Structure formats: structure tokens, C-alpha cells
Amino acid sequence: MRRSLLSCTSLARDGMIGLVTTALLPVRSAFAADGVLAQAVADQFGLNHQEVAVLATSLALVGFSAVAAILLMRTRVRATRNEERLRFEISDLQAQSDRLRALLFVEPQVLISWAAGDNRPQISGDISLVMSQEGSPQRILAFGTWLPPEPALQMDHAVDALRDKGEAFLLNLSTSAGRAIEAMGRAIGGQAIVRIRELGGLRRELAEANLRYKALQEETELLRDFAAAAPWPIWAKSLEGNLRYANAAYVRATEGKSVADALQRNLELLESEQRSELTKALNDNASYAARLPIVVSGERRIYDVQALKLGGGSAGIAIDASEAAALRAAIVRMVEAHRRTLDQLSSGVAVFDADRRLTFYNESYRRLWGLDQAFLDGNPDDSSILDRLRANRKLPEQPDFRAWKAKLHEAYRAVESETYTWFLPDGRAISVVTTPNLEGGVTYLFDNVTESLDLARQFDRLTRVQRETLDNLGEAVAVFGSNGRAELFNPPFAKMWKLPADALQGEPHIEAVEAMCRPLFDDPMTWRALRESITAIENRAQVALKLERKDGSVLNCMTVPLPDGKTLLAFQDITDTENVERALRERNEALEAADQMKVDFVHHVSYELRAPLTTIIGFAHFLSDPSTGPLTPKQAEYLDYVTKSTNALLALTNNILDLATIDAGAMKLELGPVNIAQAIEAAAEGIQDRLATDRIALKVDIEPNIGGFTGDERRVVQVLYNLLANAVGFSPHDATVTISARRTEHSVVFSVTDSGPGIPMEMRDKVFNWFESHSHGSRHRGAGLGLSLVRSFVELHGGRVRVDSTVGKGTTVTCDFPIDQTAHRNAAE
Template sequence: MSDVLRAIRRRFLSCTRLVQGGFAILAGTVPAHAADNVVLDTTTMILSGLQRPEMPALALFVAVTCFSVVATIALLRTRLSAAATEAKLHADNQALQSETDRLRALLFAEPQVLIAWSAGDERPDITGDTALLMPQGQTAPAQRILAFGTWLHPEQALAMDHAVDGLRERGESFLLTMATSNGRAIEAMGRAVGGQAIVRIRELSGVRLELAETTQRHRDLLEETDALRAFAAAIPLPLWALRTDGTLRYANAAYAQAAEAENPADAIARSVELLDSEDRTAMRDALADGKAYRARLPVAIGGERRTFDVFAFNIGDGSVGMAVDASETVAFKDALTHMASAHRRMLDQLSSGVAVFDADRRLAFYNDSYRRLWDLDSAFLDSSPDDSSVLEKLRAMRKIPEQPDFRAWKAKLHEAYRAVEPAKDTWYLPDGRAISIVTTPNPEGGVTYLFDDVTEGLKLQRQHDGLLRVQRETLDNLAEAVAVFGGNGRARLFNPPFARMWKLSPEALEQQPHIETIEQWCRPLFEEAATWQAMRAAITGIDNREPLQLRLERKDGSVLDCTTMPLPDGATMLTFQDVTDTVNVERALRERNDALEAADQMKVDFVHHVSYELRSPLTTIIGFAHFLSDPATGPMTVKQSEYLGYITTSTNALLAIINNILDLATINAGAMTLDLGPVDLRKTVEEATAGLQDRLVHDNIRLAVEIDPSVTGFVADERRMVQIFYNLLANAIGFSPPNGTIRFSAWRENGAVCCAVSDAGPGIPPEMRDRMFDWFESRANGSRHRGAGLGLSLVRSFVELHGGTVRVDSAVDQGTTVTCEFPADQTFHRSAAE
């Protein structure tokens, strides 16, 4: 019994300690882990009591009671601790949110755009001032920023695409400085941070802009310096630079080779000299006086003595020099001197009068024929008179043509001293002679005069030419085709209508072919053997030379009246007169009138039908599409927005086709009017290109614009010019291969403004060139964009409306160039009816 009491006493004391621990937990003086230990001890005690049968029920009850008290107290403490933890977490969250707002305000204190891609997420998170990048007055969804071609130039947009791809795929950081299409300088920085690809775009201004511009200028200067160094190293002329003390500081490979050094470094190390000591002294003296040095000096290179033109200049803290090999020039000059001497000896033997005046316009040489032709005194000529003195003396002797303004006539004659090509003239002297004069500029300066008396020759030539001219003019101006055959049957004369009528080559007819040969050439148009036999007999026959009349109906549908006429000298004249027009004129006029009336009626009906039956409902569709796309109408799903975009794009394309058809019909009807005014070609090209940027970026096509500065003051209809350039560029984009280049160039030529668009596409086959400007003629072969076939038709109509022309130069697999020529002097308002 005493053992039981002792056990009860121990259990009671344990329960007491547990109760005290529970109150300590409730008071908060015991840590959470100690409270857990108290509950664990209570649970252990109860379980051990249940396992011992000698434990009295009272002790067990007390233990259970204590456990309940302790557990209740622990539960209350846990709930109090959870509430305190929740309050602390809420306060921490508020602090973090405040810190986030503060950091975001600091981040967007300056205008910028942040684009972040999470891993595996194709749609980025875009925040910031997107209006910073879009063109002036244009708004677009934030995702539109990713279409870099809409706010960047094509080359920079391509570089941005490549940089973003490298960042997302390989984590490659980048830093780009670019200019937007609205002229803003921006900086794009890409980094991989915390598993995200982040692109930061901000506008450059102030110090950052100056730093970017300075960096670009530094890069340009480095490139220019490298190019100059490469040029200096590669130029085949010796170049060198000296310090102020005269030592060699730089030499290129040509200098090292000329100075017989192993290489430029060896030449600099040993300070190898190219010139002799006396020449170097002269050069140093000239440079010391602040003058440039220039001299032609002999230089020994590889045991051979050559002549160089040496140039030296002071620069900065030293001097630079260059040597140009003039050996061939000196040799040519010597050879020219010898040749001139031989030439003068030969001229002295000519029967023609020759006078050579030097660069100072003084007589340097004359032959005896010259003295006798003008009857001049030898003493006067030997005194080397100047050209003007000789002319004054000849004028006093009345040996030159009478001139109302002798001074002006002499000045025009002396233009030969500044000319580069010989000039010919004929002087008709007061004594009735005709003198042929040839003025030839001399290579060393001066002029050589060559005089010939052509009086008799001109007289005979005038008589002969008069007869031939009368005969030729008579034949050439006949409406009939005429050919004259000699007694041997060969063609002696013919006029252009004969060659054109039978589609013969004038060059071949000038070889005087036989009538049988001409018959073979003409048989493709007319094969009737009996008729040809009759013509041959009339031309080559000796007996029965009577006129013959025949009618020929050729394969091309033409009708000819043929007549053979014997001539007194044994020749025969063959004439052909085209009477096809006389037979068919009434029918042709009637058919033409019917066709014109039908075409006019068809044109009127077509324009009326398009205007009211197509354009009106299409305009309604476009209006409702824009209404549905307005956010005020209500939200739409992504797929609905996509389908609505397809509808808008298709209706706009259809409306453009209808407008093109209406424009063509209006032009053909003579109702189109041009609104002429000054045109800025570069601005016009940019407006035409604006609607093609997506296609340029999509196909990675580069547009190169080259406008000559002389193309100013151009007058045209700016709106129609935009349409012309848009259609030409769209056609070129359609046929250009990906990654290709389209070139737009403009220049002035022969009083016209020429604009050309070139592509490197598959070219145009010859059989397509005649039809490429027809309505609805669409050449899909080689194009990625099939159109209605109205673009080039509209281009030609608008160009011709401006009074210009369109030319196409193309070859298969070599690209196509379309050139539009506009008159440069359009200063008035003009309509298609004019």
C-alpha cells in the first residue's frame, strides 16, 4: 500500500508540474518548443498510466485532467502566435509593396520601355512609355513595339531582331544605339536577369547622347584611320614620314622596296634614305622655309636609274613625302620631241600649206607651200610673228574672207588653242578662191594650220552633188517604191519605200544584188512564180522592151500595183504602189468607228457598275469593320480580332483595286486632272515606302534610295507620284528574293527627271514584256505576292498623263529595272483630256 501511495504521490507531483508548465505557456514565459515538450511529457505519462493496472483511477483522472488543461493552454498559445505571425507578414507585405512602388517610380523616372520574356513564355511583358517609339500621332497596342520595322529603319530593325534572338536563345547581352523613324536617338540594352530576358529601351539625351555621338565619331575616325593606313600601305608609290630631326618615322612597302630594305620596319630601324644627300638637303631647306617641296629627281633602284617626281610637305611635328615614278613620262616626252621633229620634216615636203604656232601663239614652223599660198615675205615669216599679226597682214592684203566683225571672227578661230579635237572650215576668199583649213591642237600646246586650195574640186563636187541630190531627192520623196535595174539585171538605185515595202535591208541592196536574188528575198511575202517570171523577163530581156503592169496580192494581205518601165540607157525602172488602203479604207473606218463606240459604251458601263454596285457596299463593310475594331464597341476575343484584321486587310486591298480601276477608267475617259506642284522626291519615296515596311521587314529586303542633288524644282502631282512609286516598289518587292536589295534612283538627263526602280528578281521573259502594262495582266511567276495586275498599268497611265514615258530593262535571271522619265519643265495645270 505504501508503494501505491508513493506512485500516486509521484503522479500528483508530475501533474502539478504539468499544470504549472501549462500556465507558464499561457503566460508566454515558455518558448514554443518548451510548450511542445510539456504536452509531450503529459501524453507520455497518461500512456504509461494506462499501461499499468496498479495505477489508481484517481491518479489517472488527475493526469487526464492536467493533460486537457495543458493541451488547451498550448492550443491558445498556438493561435495567439499564428495571429501575431499573420500581422507581421501583413506589415512586411505592405513594406515590400511600398518599396516596389518606390523602385518602379525610380525606374520610370525617365521615358523608357521594358520588355521581359520569362522562360518558355513567347508573349513578353511590356511596360513603359510606348509612345516614345511610335511615329508622331500614331497609337498602337504595346505588342506592336515588337514589330521593330514600324518604328526603326529596316537595317536597324534587322539588327534589333538578331540581337533579341541572341538574347532569348543564348543569353547574349547587347547594347545598341539607334535612331527611330521619327528622328529620336535611343539606346537598346538587353540582359539575361533571373531567368528572364529583359530589353530596356530609352531615349538618349544630354550626356548620354553626347557620349553616344562621341563614341560613334570615335569609331568613324578609327575606321577612317585604318582605311588611310591600309591605303598608304597598299599604294604602289613610295610614301614616308620624317620627324623634326629628319629621322624616318613611317615608310610603306613601296618605299622599302625602292630603298632596297627588307621591309618597312627594317627601313625605319636603319633610317634608309631614298634620295641622294644633295636632294635631301634641298628638300630640308625648302621645308625649313615653310614651303612645299616638288622636284623631278633621278633615283637609283636595283641598279637602274629612274626618274621620280618627289613631293614633300610640312605636317605637325614633322613632314611627309611621296615619290611618283615619272620614268615613262620622261621617255614619252623625249619620243614626242623626236616625233615632232620628224613630223615637221615631213610637213615641209607637202604640197599643202602648213603653219605651226606654238603655245605662245608664235609661228614656229611653215613650209614653202604656205608661203606661196598666201604670198608672204620669207623675212616676215622667219621673224616668228604671232598668229594675230599674220591674220592682220593677210587682212590688209585682202587674202582672208571679209568679216563684218573681224575681232569676233579671229577670237572664234583662236578657240583652236583651247580645243582638244581638230576643226575643219572653208574660207571663201575675195579673189574667188576656196581654201580648206584644218586646225589641229598640238599635244605640247599651240595649233597646226593646214591649208589646201579646193576651188576646182568644190566646183566639180557641187555640180556632181547637185545632180545626185536631185535624183536622190526625187526618188526618196516618191510615194511609190522604186528600183532601177541595169542591163545586167543588178539593182543600181532604190528608194527607202522599196526596202520598207519588201522588208529588205538597205545595206544588202547597196551591194547591187541581181533580180533573182531579190526575188528570193521577197518570196516569203509573194510566191507566185508566173508574176516573178514576167518581171525578170521585163528587166533582163533584150527584145520586146515594153512597159508591163501587174497586180500582186501578198500574204500579209496588202495589194500592190507593179509597173516596169524601160529606160533609154538599157536600164529598167520597177515601181510598186500600195493600193491596199484604197481597197480597205471604207471597211477599216467603219470597223474602227464601231469599235470606238463599243469601247466608249463599255467604259461608261464599267465605271458606273464599279462605282455603285461594288464601291458602295464595300465602303459599308469597311465602316462596320472599323466600328467593330473600336474599343468602345465592346471587347473581342483574340481570334475575333484576328479575323476582323483579315476582313479589314482584304477590304482595303479590294478598295485599292477598285480605286485603281476607277483611276484607269477616268484616265482613259479623259477626265483625270493633275494637281501640279513642287515635289520632294525623297519625301514622296518615304510616303510610298511607309505602306510597304512590313513586306520589306518580312522578306528582309533592303531599300537603297539614291537621289541626285540636282533633282530639285521638280513639278508634278505629288499624290499620283506616291501611287507611281508605291506600285513600282510593290512590284519590285514581289519579285525580289529574300535578303535582296531594291534600288530607287533619280537623276536629271537631257531636260528630264528620271526615276528608276531596280530589283534582282527572275526578270521578265521577252514574250511577257509587251503585255506587262495591260489591265489585269498579273505575272505570278517568281512573285510571292499575287496582285490584280493593275499596278504597272496605273504607273504607265500616270506617267504618260505627266507627259513622260516608261521604259523596262530586263533579262531573265538578271533582274528588272523600270525607268520613268518626266519632263522637268511642267509649270502649268494639265488634264488627261489635253
Template sequence: MGLERTARLAAGAGMLVVGCLWAASAWPAGPETGAVLHMHGVASVSVLGGLLAFATILSLLHIRERGRWTRRDREQAAALDALRGAHDRAEMLLNAERQIIVTWDARTEPVIEGDVGIAFEGRPIAGAARRILAFGSWLLPSDAGAIEAAVETLRTRGTGFRLALRSQAGRSIEAHGQAVAGRALLRLRETSDERREIAELRETLDEARRGLAALASLLDAIPQPVWRRNREGGLAWVNMAYVAAIEAPSREAALEAGTELLDRPAREMVAREDLARRGQHPVPRLSAVVAGSRRVLDVFETRLETGRVGIAIDVSELESVRADLQRQMNANVRTLDQLPTAVAMFDDRQRLIFHNAAYRQLWDLDAAYLEGRPLDGEILDHLRAERKLEEHADFRAWKQGVLAAYRAVEANESWWYLPDGRTLRVVADPNPQGGLTYLFDDVSDRVNLESRYNALMRVQAETLDTLMEPVAVFAADGRLTFANRAFATVWRLDAALLEQRPHVEAVIEVCRRLAPAEEPWLDIRDRIVGLESRDTLACRLEVVDGTVLDCAAQPLPEGATLLTLIDVTASVNVERALTEKNEALEKAAQLRDSFVHHVSYELRSPLTNIIGFTQLLGDESVGALNLRQREYADHIMRSSGALLVIINDILDLASIDAGSLELQHEVVDVRETIDAAMRGIEDRLAESSLSVVLDVPADIGSVYADGKRVRQILFNLLSNAVGFSRAGDRIEVMARRTTTELILGVRDHGLGMPPEIAAQVFDRFESHTLGTRHRGVGLGLSIVRSFVELHGGRVHLETSPGAGTCVTCSFPLADRDPQVEAAE
């Protein structure tokens, strides 16, 4: 009975092991299990193997008690050893991870095996194994209710389940229940570490995905086409710039069509250049059609484990800029060749890389020698050997000082004095890329001019300083830049003030102590510092000591102003004396004119009475006269008439001087006016036996003038001719008309006048006999000139001793002249 019982226990244990193996193989794979499914199955076998080992031990104990070994017993012993080994392996697999196995059957209590610390965090709790099934004591309430319902369903119906639970301590527990060999099996396994690893892996995967998305967005944002090829060379991915370059509707369309940006020869060249770049060979530029236009590209493609990646950079504008830069460099070279300044450029190895024509001409160097790109030091040695550089006591030290400019940071300026007398301004400017640029400027002429200019300025300053007249120069900012000794002496300016270059306001403030008049100084200040008044100023300053200065402000170039002063005290005093004398003379002339005018009016009234009574006596209306009385009456009549003419002339001159004489213009017949004037002197012509010859054209016509004054003019001319003619002489009266004027003239054939007398005949009260008995008051020709000038005409006198005298009067023809109107 004992053997049979032991055999039955062994068979039951074997069935339990088979069931566990089936359950492990049938375990469904979830996302959390992954590669550990095999371990789960092994763990299940180990759990059930423990039960089998327990049964085997009971059998062995029973056999040992029996002490009887048979052949069958030995076989069972061998099987028992095998089961013991299986039990050990199952226990090892059961303890390989933290888990709890709970099994139920219909009649016995549940069996709990494994690490109960996963539920109570390793704390020693009494009856911990039994409290495992009190799920509410260590699981979250919701998870506890779920597993209790699932276990109940498993035990009653054999329905398996798989749940993910959370303990009150925050651990992750996986619960797996299933029916095995008529028993209910519950497996609780802690998955906290696995979940953490899976979460970390998921986070790493998400971060990688986000990085790839950001990289893809970045590649889509750049304007250069970028692509990736697979191992077979086909396009696996392209950015949006690539899509735009090949003018594809979308990225998917471009990848599906496999449209290439470069043609096959270009792609092959790129593949070859990828290898060539590893050998440091230059990459040639390619031409391709990008978005419908031909562009120049720099293409770079490199190999990866999964294929190739490449990028195409558009350098069309760079090529254009490079071409423009080359053209500008060529233009600069041509320009530098035209400059008079010698230019030479040396690289960082001090070799000549460029020179213009002025450099070659400056040193008279052979072009072939310069084309050989000599060193800077070699050129200096060559120039020294040719005696083209100044002699130095230590040429080596001087040369090292020149070449030290290659290590300088800023440009260096120096002066070279050549043996032939030339002076060079040498600028050594370091290049940013290394090397040096020399600028040789021949300033010999400028130095000579500057020296001459400085000498001239010193001479001018000394000259101005020795002048007796005060002179000062103010700059554009109104400050005193120069003042000679005379200026400082006149205005009593001390040397300390002059050295401070005072402003014009300060100078005026000092000067006004001696010349207090404000207005001249305001004008002077405006001319010096004013922005609008830049013209010449002349004013007069009166000093308190009686000195009078004429001040002149003359604008100078660059906004400067020259102020000069001249002492005119003596001339002002003379001018004042002359002015006072002139005023006295004018008052005397006014007194004379007033006296003449008054006397003339006072004489005219009694003279009129004399003439009237004389006419009464001559007419013998009051009684007969004897012959002598009649002669006396005629003599009184002629003398009174002459006196009346003189008085009228004096009144006319007085009216002319006062500006009150106005001409009465009318249409005047020229021939009748001449005849009327001749009738006024017929008695004098007969008395002197003179004849008058008229030279008047028949068509002389009329003139628009004052007829009375024209007759008076002719009468005075005829009277003057009669007075200076000898008995039997001829007097000629001439009249001519031109398009612009009427000419009247009277000529006598008397003695004529010398030049000194002819210059005075038109002056008032100038009378000369010239060997004749005629001597007037000297008003006739003066009246003639005054009346002619009132008409806007002029008088011309022609005379010489022994040739007679001719007086010609020209009258301008007015617009209302009858002859002019008739001609029109």
C-alpha cells in the first residue's frame, strides 16, 4: 500500500509538472513581457516542481522505512533522484526573481510559495504568507477588488486572467491566474524595474523621434537641397528645398518618382570626389538646373552605414561676387598704375607681389627685376648699392627698423631724404592677411612750397607788425588771430590778452572805453561773426582824445575778416574847415542872389516909369522937342531898354537858380523866331554897319519849345556877335534839323578868343572887351546855356584868336514835335 501510495503521489507530481510546462508555453505575450516570456514559463515549472519534490521526498521516506529494495524500488529511486533534481531546478527558477505562487485545489488549503516581501516591502510580519490573499491589506482598493473578483472566477470557473496591479507602497505587480491540472494557480510578480526600464526606453525612443523630427524640420527650413540615399543609391528622403529645386508637387512624389537634382555624370563625379576629398583634393563646382534656372552648386556627399547623405550649396551669387571682385581688383590695379604715388605690396614672406608704374619710375628699377618678386630687404640693398638711398651710419640697423613694420599693428609713417634732394613720405601699412603695403609720396614740392609759405607768412607778419596803421585779423569763430603793434597801442591792449586769442566781444568791450559810440562797433561785430553780412564795411570811429579813425572790415577766405584802421584826424580837420568855408560861401551866394533879385525887382519898377515917360517925350505928346532934346530922349530910351534887358536876364537867372522857372512849350516856327530876334537888333546892325547872312532851309519847319526863350537865346547870341564884330563884318545865322535835334548857330568874324577866355565866357558876370568897345555884364552867354539846358540841349563854342567865334545850340526834338508827327 505504501508503494502504491508513493507511486500515486509521484504520478500526481508528474502531471503537475506537465501542466506547468503547458501553461508556460501557452502564456500570452504582452507589450510588457517581451523577451522574458521564456523565463515566466521556467518559473511556472519551478513552482510546480517544488510540489513534485515534496511528493518524492515522502515516497523516499516511506521506502527508507520499509528498508526493502527491490528492482522496482531501485527504478523508483532513480526516478526519485530525477525528480529531486527537477525539484532543485524548479526551486532555482522560482527564486530567480521576486514572485509569489499560490495554488488551490478543491479540498486543501492554498499553497503560497515565493518572496512575500514584494507585498510588504520585506518587513517581517506575522502570518505574512496568509495575509497575501488579503489583497486589500497591501493593494490599492480598486486593484484589490479587481483581483479578488478575478481569483473567485478562476477558482469557480477556471477562467484565467492577467492584471496589472499597484501596491500601497507604489510597486508594480503583475497578477496572472490560470487553471492547471484541476488546480487554480495565481502568480504575483513584481515588475517595477522592468516597467522603469521600459519607460526609460520609451522616453529615449520618444526623445530620438523628437530629435529626428526637429532635424527634419531644420533640414526643411534651410534653403539648400539635402537628400539621403539608401544602400542601393536610391533616394530615401529629401528636404523641401530639394522638392522646390526639382519642381516636384510634394516630397512623396519626388521620392516615388526618384527625380534627381544632378545628372548621372555629375553624381558619378560627386561619388569620386567623396573619395578624393579624403585625399585632400579640391572639389570642382557643378552646374545644374534649380527651380528652372541654371545655377552653380558646391555638392558634398558622404557615405554612411545605411547609405549616403548629401547637400548642394548654391554659390552662383558667390561666383558672381568673385567675378565682380576680380574685375574690381583689375580696375584697382589699373587705377593704381595711374596714381602719382608709388605703391608696392609685399606678402607675409616679404616678397614683392605688386607694384605700380610710379614705384618703378621712382626708383628707376628694371621691370624684369621686379617681376622676379625680390624680397623687401633685397630691394633695399639694391637701392643702397645704386646710391639711391640716404647714407646711414648703421645701414643694417636702419634696414631692420624698416622691416620691423611687418610685425607692427598700425601703419607707420617715416621720411626719407634721398641723395638727389627729394623728400619722400613713406607709409608702411600692415595688411590684415600678412605682409606690408608701402606708399611712397614725393613731397619735395610740397615741402618747398610749405617752407616758402612759412617764410612768406613770417615776412607778412613782420610787415604788418611794422605798419603805422592798426591792423587786426579775426578768424571765422570770431577770435583774434593777429594784431600788430599799432593796433595794440591804439586800443591799449596788453600782451596777455592778445596771447589768449580773445573773442571779438572781449576786444570790442576793451575798445569801447576809448571809442564809446555803440553803432559802429555793432556793425563791426556783425561783419566779423555774422552769417549773412559778409560784405565790406566802412565806418568811422571817434576816440575820446579827439583822434578820428576810418575803420574798414574786409572779408577774407575761410571766413576770416581783416580789420584796418587809418588815422584821418588831419584830413577830418581840413574837411571841417573846408565845409565851414563852403557853408560861408553858400551863404554869401545866397545873400548875393537875394540882393540881386531884390535890387532887380526894385530897379524894374522905376525903370519902367523912365521908359514910359521917355516914350511920351519922344512922341511929343506933351510938347515939341528940339533936335538935341530928341537925341537925348532917344539915348535915354536905348539905355533904358538895355538896362531892362539886363534886369530881365538877372531875374531869369535868379528864377533858374531857385528852380521856379518853367518853360512854356508851344509850336514854334523856327524861321519866324529867327526873324523876330533879328528885328530886335536891327538898329545896332545899322549903327555898326553889319550884315546878317541867313543859312536857313526853307523846310526848317517848326519845333515844340518855349518860343520866348528861343527868341531870347538868339537875341543874346546876335547881341554878343554884334558886340565883338568890327564895322563891315558879316554875321551868319544857321539852322539845321536832324532826326533827333534842331541846331541853331550864330557865327561872327571878329577877333575871336584865346582858350583861357573861352573857358570862362559861360560864367556869370564874366566880361571881356578883347580889343573892342563892347563890354557887357557877362550874362548873355550864361543865359543862353541855362535856357538851352532847360530844353534838354547843349551849347558848343568854337573860337580862336583872329578866326571869329561860333556858338551852336542843339535842341532835342520832343515826341510831340510837329515835324516828327508829320514824318510819322
């Protein structure tokens, strides 16, 4: 009604404005159109044009005021009449609205309306129908707060379709509180309206029946789809035994064309005897279960057949159990194989079931405990076996046997394995492992570990001995694993490399050890060789190196590959040895230089002596010549002494020169044929005067037809002369010196034997040295060069000299000359 009044007022105001505008327009138009009239008025009253226009507007307003007053009176009368009429209509509409509202909400319901283009709905009705009064009415739009998830989602979709497309809906739902409601949506007068009301009476029962029917229908369709898609044959029969239902798997199994064909021909899956047993079992009981062989597609397979007796007949299903049967048979075979395997084990095995009775044992178990086979085959319980073993003193001595046995039997309730070690009274050590079985019971494993424990103790003892040995070694030792980390080391290692005592405790890598040792020895090539030797996988070889460190010490380093893939690294301090060796080497070099100086000096002196000796000998011979004039007897005697002395001195000088030449490697033999007999004769002729003076007899023993050999005849004669001279010098008066010659396959052997005092054992290796004179028992003290020349000349010929002597009986010197000098020279070259 208020809106109607406002509308009327607005219309009146707009009418008045229109009338004013209409009244003013003629006046203004008259003045604007008739310029002569405006000019006349201006001239008459003495006004300008602006004043004339203001006058015209004033006249128009005066006329308008009169007209407006009349019109306003009319409008007020008309508005009063319209207001009375509208008041009557509004009161009538209000009464109709109250009657319709009373009729609409005569039963509990909720109305939700959305105007076109307005997202804010108007909600009216009893909201307690779906939710408590405490909540805001707007919360009713959150359907998930008072509906289960699936109906709430269904409601959301229906309301969205109503508002967007105007699609009506009718839903029978159940709230979270269990109340049955009806939700109806319609598009009316450009508005989307949803009505929610509770169902009651027949309508509620009908709605619930529809819901149950729909659920049963869905369940039935689901079961039908499952039965149709199931890979197992499923069927249903009437009371008369006729086939009423079969799935696709049944049709395939019975080789039918289709389900209809199978039903029409009443195809049977089971054989007649099997059907008879099934029918009899269903008549006696309500169900039947059996594992039967069935021929399907020409192949005989094993099926688990399950059948139920129903009110209108029976239903059955056949599940393929061929694989299960094969697996069961395989499991049986596997169990049997395991039993045979366990029988071959050296460990004793005993299996007890959930009732604690022995179900399996192997021969090792029986032998370990010495139990009677008949007793074990009787499936005794665990406690009986323990009691018998205790009676036979084959269990560890326990102060409380009951508590000990109860703790052992906790394995029947445990989930993890336990390990024990039993030390028996007979000295044996038995390792016991209790393992719970999945199906109940316990499996016992028994091993005699007496020998293993003894070996472990021996190993531990050897390890300690090894540790003590390594710790007390003078060498620095470290053992590196195949990963290059130091696993073992001794204190000398850290001491030798001046490392902290705990530097190698963390098993550092060889590279870290190298970094710690580099301050004393920084040779990249040496450390690289050590790293490769330690970390190499293939071609592992021993490496020996010598390290000269910055502190002046010298180390011998050696890596030794170990059988287990590890590498032993050892360092030995050889500084003292190296210093001694260096000193010996320097001394040897000094001795060699002195020896060379001696040889050079002797050679030089000998060479310088020959010239004056030759002159003296020459003048002595010249003086002894009668042509130089007669000599007195005394002069002749002195001249003879000079001649003999100079000849001896010349021979000594020649010998020294020969030795020096041989020692320098410059001596060359003048090879040619050597007549053995003539060589002996020439050598003997040189000592005839000494033989006569010392009353010594010379015995020559030469094989007949001995012939000769190839050699330097002059040197051979010199050798034999020196041997005879040496023998004569050591032989007593009236003794005999023997010289012999014999021929072998490859050599000629000369031997000179005397009956002198002999040579002691400690002097035999020295008689061939320069200036080494053995004067004991000799009447002539020589320079000690004779035997040295003998050995040198014989060895130049490729022969050898040996001395056989017995103290107090004499000495024999033997010289072997090879017959073929060509073969000797080729071999030397």
C-alpha cells in the first residue's frame, strides 16, 4: 500500500511539472517568435530586451500559478479516492495470503526460492525438519550437514540443474537423522523453488518400498552381472532338476551355443553318477561340497563343486581347483623333499606342533641325544623328551629345572627366533635355535659346536699372539684391506713415521696415510706405486722399494699381497746397515785403487829394473870372457856371485812383469805344439844344480806314447820349472821329487810331489797369492811368486790347479791343461 501511495505522489509531481512547462512554453514562444511585439513593449515602457524577457516570464508564471492551483485541487481529490480503493485491495490480498500460507504450511515443510539473477535464496518453513533451530537457515543449503554424502551430492546436482536449466526433480531421501523426506524442485514464474517435506503414512511406506525395491534391483543386477561374468560355471535348477539358469562359463564348459541353448537342451556339467551323489546329498543336507574331476573342452580338470538346496530348487558353482590341486601335490612333494634333506643334515632337527608333540625328527637329532627310535616314533611331548635327557645327564645342570624349562617353552608363544648355547656335563657345547612355526609349534635346531668353540679360542689366542708379535717387532707393519683402509698396524709404524698414537685408529685410507707421511718422504712416484699395490684388484704383486727420507734415514719398504685380498705394508729402518755398506763400499773402492796402484807400481819398478839388470848381466858375461883378460880366483868367485844374483833378480823381475801383465789382461799365449817329454826335460834341466846341491833325486813318470798337446811351450816349461823348484825347496836332503804326466780324454795332467812338511789347511788358499811365501820347512825363502805364476799360466790355458797336502808327509800339486785350445777359446768368447 505504501508503494502505491508513493507511486501516486510521484505521478502528481510529474503532472504538475508537465503543466508548468506547458504553460510557460506559449509565453516564451510568443516573445521569441514576435520580435516586433517585444520591441513595442520595450519602446512603450522604456525597457531593454533582457527586461522584456523577464517580464514575459513573470506574466507566464502568474498565469501558471492560477492554473496549477486548480489542477492541484483536482489531483488531491483523485488521489484520495485511489488511496481508499488501494487500501481495500491490499487488505483483501493480505487475507488471501494468510489463507494460502495456512494451507501451504499445514504440514511441516521448507520452501527455498531463488529469483532470476539473484543468488540469495529466500528460505521459509520449519527448518527443524532437517536441522536444529539453533543453526542459521542459510545452513540448510549445505546439504552435507544433514544428508549422507551420496544423497547430498545427488541433491547438489539436482538443484544446480534446476537453477541453470530449469529441470524439475523429485527425490525421496533419508536424512542423517534417519527421517524420510521428499525434495521437489520446480521453475515457477521465473523463480526456482525447492520444497522439502517429511513423508508420512502411505506415502512414506511407498517411498521406503521404492527405496528397498531399487536397492534390491541394484543388488540383483549386480549379482546377475557377477554370475554372468564369473569365470566359474554357475547354474540353478528347479525342483524337477531342470536347468533354469546358467552363466557363460557354464555354457562354455558344457559346449553349448548360448545360454538359451543350454537351458533348452538342459545341458549337464556333471556326469550321471556325480549328479546322483549331489542330489542325494542335497536331499539329506542343505548343502553339498566335493572335489570332482570334470571333463571340460576335452580336458580332464579338477573342480571344487559347491551346491545349495533352495526353496524353489538348487543352485551350484564349480571352481577350477586344478592349480590348487597341483600346488597341493607340489607342496606335499616339497615337504617330503625337505624331510629327506633334513635327514641328511648334520644338524639335529626336531619339529613340535602346537600341542608340543614331536611331529618330525632327523637321524642327526636321534644320534646327538642318543634317544630310542621307538620312543621318538611315539610322538612324545616336549617335556617328556627334556625329562628323559635330564635323567641321562645330557642337559646343562640347572638349579631350578622347572624355571629353565618354562623359559625354553616360551618359544611356543614367541614371534622371533632365540639362540642358546648348552654346555653339557660330558664336555660338549650344543648350539640351540628355537624357531616358532607359523601354524603353531616350534622347530629346534641343534649343532655340536664344541670344535667350533675350541677353534674360536685357538683363533683368539693366535690373534693375541699375532698382535703381541706385531707390537714388538722392530719393523713398522700395517695391513690394508681391499678397500685401501688401514685395518691393522703396530706401534713402530706410528713411531717410525712420527705420527700420533691414535692417527690410524679410524682406519684411514692409504691416501690419508700418505698425506700424514709426506712431511718425511715426498716422492709422488713411490707413493703411487704403493697405492696401486694396495688397491689393485688384479695382478697383485709384491713390491720392494728403498726410501731415503728427508731426515737422512733409509727405509726398506715391501708390500706383500695376503690371501684374503688384504695387503701387508712393512718398513724396516736400514740406516745403520746402509751406512756400513756405504763405508765398506768406499773401503773396497779404496782397496781396489790401492791394489791397482800396487800393480802399476810393481809393473813400473819391474820394467825399470830390467834395463840396469840387463846391463849388469851383460858386463858380467863380458868380464868372464877370457878375451877381456885373466881374473884372479877371488875376482872370478865374486863375478860368479854377481852373475847368479843378477840372474835370480832378472828371473824375479820377469815373474813380476808376467804377473802384472796377466793381471792387466794383456798376457797372450803363443800357442803351438807342446812335446810333453821335452817340456819336462827342459824344466828339469833348470834345477839340476839345486838337485845336486841339496842331494835330491828327481823321478820322472811319463806314460808311454803320451805325445803332446796345444799350448804355449815356454809357459808350460815355466810352470813345470816353478813346480819343481818349489818341491825341491821344501824337500829334505836325500829325498825324492816326482814329476808325472798322464793323458785323459780332454786334458793332460802334470803332477809334482815332494816329501816336505806339507801345507796346513788354513794356508792352502793363500799359497797362490802374490808375495805369499810359506817358508816353514823350506831351505830357500823366495818371493812367493812361483805358485802364483803357475796358477795364472794354467788358467790362461783354460786349465786348473789343485793342491793336495798332508802335514808332515808332503805335498802334491796337480795341473790340468786342456788338449783342445780352440774349444776353450770359443767357450771363453
